[in-house]
Structures are given as C-alpha cells and as structure tokens.
Amino acid sequence: MRTPRLRTAAAAVSVAILGLTACAAPAEPGPAAPAGSSEQFPVTIEHVLGTTTIPKKPERVATVNWANHEVPLALGVVPVGMAAANFGDDDGDGVLPWVEEKLNQLGAGTPVLFDETDGIDFEAVADTNPDVILAAYSGLTKEAYETLSEIAPVVAFPEAPWATPWREMIELNSQALGMAEQGRALVSDLERQMADAVARKPQLRGKSTMFLTHVDATDLSEVSFYTSHDTRSLFFGDLGLATPGSIERASAETDQFSRTISAERADTFADVDIIVTYGGEELSNLLRQDPLLSQIPAVANGSIVSLPGSSPVGTAANPTPLAISWVLDDYVSMLADAADKKR
Known part of the structure; x- marks a missing residue:
C-alpha cells in the first residue's frame, strides 16, 4: 500500500529509489490528439x-x-x-x-x-x-x-x-x-x-532562496549549489521568491546547472534568506553546527527546507507538468515555514 499523500496526511518517508519495471501490462497508446487539436503536419x-x-x-x-x-x-x-x-x-x-x-x-x-x-x-x-x-x-x-x-x-x-x-x-x-x-x-x-498558492503565503514574496545540492554530511568543506540555469532555481521565481545576488553572480560565470565553492567562502551567501536542500533534520543540524556554514543567515535562522530525496515530495523542487499540482501546496507551505523563522 502506498504511503498517504502529504496533502491529506503527514508523509512517511519510505525508500525505494531505483525505478523498477512495473508488473502491469503495457498500456495501449492513447489518442495522439483529442478532439479540438488543429495542428497542421508536418x-x-x-x-x-x-x-x-x-x-x-x-x-x-x-x-x-x-x-x-x-x-x-x-x-x-x-x-x-x-x-x-x-x-x-x-x-x-x-x-x-x-x-x-x-x-x-x-x-x-x-x-x-x-x-x-x-x-x-x-x-x-x-x-x-x-x-x-x-x-x-x-x-x-x-x-x-x-x-x-x-x-x-x-x-x-x-x-x-x-x-x-x-x-x-x-x-x-x-x-x-x-x-x-x-x-x-x-x-x-x-x-x-501557482499564483493562487503563493497568494496564500505572502511571507514568501521576495525572499532570496538558494538550493544546496550534493551535501556530504561527512565533509562540509565545500558548498555545492544549483545555479540560476537549473530548473529548481528557476522554479523559485514562479513561487514569488528571489534569486540571491550571490547566485546570480556565480551563475553568470558558467553555463552549468551547478557549482561548488569552498566552505571558507560561505560568507558569499550572506544575502540568502532560505535554503532548500535534499536531506533531513540531521543534515539541517549539521549545517547549523558548522562554524563556516552557520555564517549563512538562512542556516543561522534555521530557514532550511529539507526535502526527503527518497520520497515523492523529494521531487517537488524540480517542477514537472503533473508533479506541480500534486506537490504545490505542500512545497509552498514548507517554504513559508522556513520564511517565518527568525534569528
């Protein structure tokens, strides 16, 4: 039985990361274009x-x-x-x-x-x-x-x-x-x-947000993050959030979707209000305890959204056509909770 949806109950994080071939019989193809489609081919x-x-x-x-x-x-x-x-x-x-x-x-x-x-x-x-x-x-x-x-x-x-x-x-x-x-x-x-969901959480408006990625809990000497070229970072704009100037500058130097810098440069992210990352409360605690990373305002304030990477909500940060509706209210609520936290 599938764990209950977050929108109706608290999510239980159960792990089964790798996709396995389903036992169900293959579906017959649906109609290529329902009535009303008028596109001309080729x-x-x-x-x-x-x-x-x-x-x-x-x-x-x-x-x-x-x-x-x-x-x-x-x-x-x-x-x-x-x-x-x-x-x-x-x-x-x-x-x-x-x-x-x-x-x-x-x-x-x-x-x-x-x-x-x-x-x-x-x-x-x-x-x-x-x-x-x-x-x-x-x-x-x-x-x-x-x-x-x-x-x-x-x-x-x-x-x-x-x-x-x-x-x-x-x-x-x-x-x-x-x-x-x-x-x-x-x-x-x-x-x-999305506009309706964001309107219900006005505290999100303009909050500068970054996405930490590939955080190694055993080695916090480096900071990896998604640049503004990545869809996860772009999604912040859809939700009324702002791109920190630090991320904009780092993104201007590359066409890659992620970058890594030394944790000794953590003060670079002094303009970050909210951090989103994959992991749990244990990771958030490690970030707050680190003498370098705790200099980031979002870390010091506990304004961290930790997405469980092994459950469906872990994909919330990467918007896709069907997933957006499914996770929208939950993701926006998590971001709003992080925005409400103060030093």
Whole structure:
C-alpha cells in the first residue's frame, strides 16, 4: 500500500529509489490528439541537437529521460513507453504517484517502462515502435540522439542538458503531438494554480532562496549549489521568491546547472534568506553546527527546507507538468515555514 499523500496526511518517508519495471501490462497508446487539436503536419522543431520534422500526427508516443511522459499524459495521451522513475519512487514500481493517478484517470495501464539506470535502453524504445520520441527535458548526448533518431523523430532539449524550464518542456513536447494549443492552456492553468498558492503565503514574496545540492554530511568543506540555469532555481521565481545576488553572480560565470565553492567562502551567501536542500533534520543540524556554514543567515535562522530525496515530495523542487499540482501546496507551505523563522 502506498504511503498517504502529504496533502491529506503527514508523509512517511519510505525508500525505494531505483525505478523498477512495473508488473502491469503495457498500456495501449492513447489518442495522439483529442478532439479540438488543429495542428497542421508536418511539424518542424528546432533544438540544440538539430532540427526534427514529425511528418504526421503521432499515434504511438515514446518518451525518454525524466518527466517527458507527463506532457502527453497531462494532455490525455498515454505513451507506449516511458522512462521508469529512478528518484522519489516510494513503492518501487517505477511510476511516481502523480503519474499513477493520471493513468488511473485515463483508464490506462502502465506503459512499457524503460530502465535507464545504465543509460537509455535503445532496444526497449525501438520495441515500442514509436512515431515520435519526446525528450525536451533531457541530457541526451549527440550519439544518443542519433541512435534514437534511427527509431523515430526525436524532440531534444532547446539549449542545455537538464535545463529546459517546465513551460518549454510543455511547449516543445505538445507541439510535437500536434497539441500546441492544449499545451498553452496547460501552462496557463499551472500558472494560475501557482499564483493562487503563493497568494496564500505572502511571507514568501521576495525572499532570496538558494538550493544546496550534493551535501556530504561527512565533509562540509565545500558548498555545492544549483545555479540560476537549473530548473529548481528557476522554479523559485514562479513561487514569488528571489534569486540571491550571490547566485546570480556565480551563475553568470558558467553555463552549468551547478557549482561548488569552498566552505571558507560561505560568507558569499550572506544575502540568502532560505535554503532548500535534499536531506533531513540531521543534515539541517549539521549545517547549523558548522562554524563556516552557520555564517549563512538562512542556516543561522534555521530557514532550511529539507526535502526527503527518497520520497515523492523529494521531487517537488524540480517542477514537472503533473508533479506541480500534486506537490504545490505542500512545497509552498514548507517554504513559508522556513520564511517565518527568525534569528
């Protein structure tokens, strides 16, 4: 039995990180475009790895890498295959709870799950016989893109690996389905939900927030953090939070989604009000006890949001089309609690 949802009860953190292949029978593909879709084909999409043309409306949709399957599902299209969840999978079935809920709403079984523990399973993708492969949010290499393109047209990321904002993920993937109009409507609906959630927590407005990542509890001599190029940092802006000047300056020096500096430079982050990170209360305590990291105002105040990386809420910080609605109120509440803490 799955642990109760955070929105209805206190979440129990149960660990099953690696996505496992589900036992359910593969789902039949859903309709490629429900009534009302008027996109004309062929559709051509430009991305960082080239130009992709989808000659006709796809009937069999496959997705690879994180969360791309959430776009067709949100628009009523069931993929023939998708990547198994390898993070935040609380019951080990390879399907995150918001995806499971959507499949149930659509009356569909679990699609074929691609095990990407060791990279993309090209043979498994090919076996689903797709008409298009969606990967607008991904880390595809040129080689992987070319191999997938031998199977079907591939929609890759627009600029940098693992840096496609959720709006662009929806825009590109929905365009490939011939459902650009429905994609825009989905974006508008999610924006409305976020605006409503933030309006209920006015203390968040303008609070400067950073995301610590890959914190080694046994060695706090370095500080790793997501830059403003990463989707987790970009999500802060959607929630009324501000990017600290320290993060903006560090981000301007790189095109990477994360950076690492010595803890001796912790005073760099004197302008940080809230810290979000993966871990539990034990990690928060270690940060507060560290003589260098405790110089950061957010650490000194205890204004830390610790996300359990092994449960679904651990994915809250990385916004995706179906996850946003599922975790929004809980994530905003956690941020608001952190904002309320004072020295």
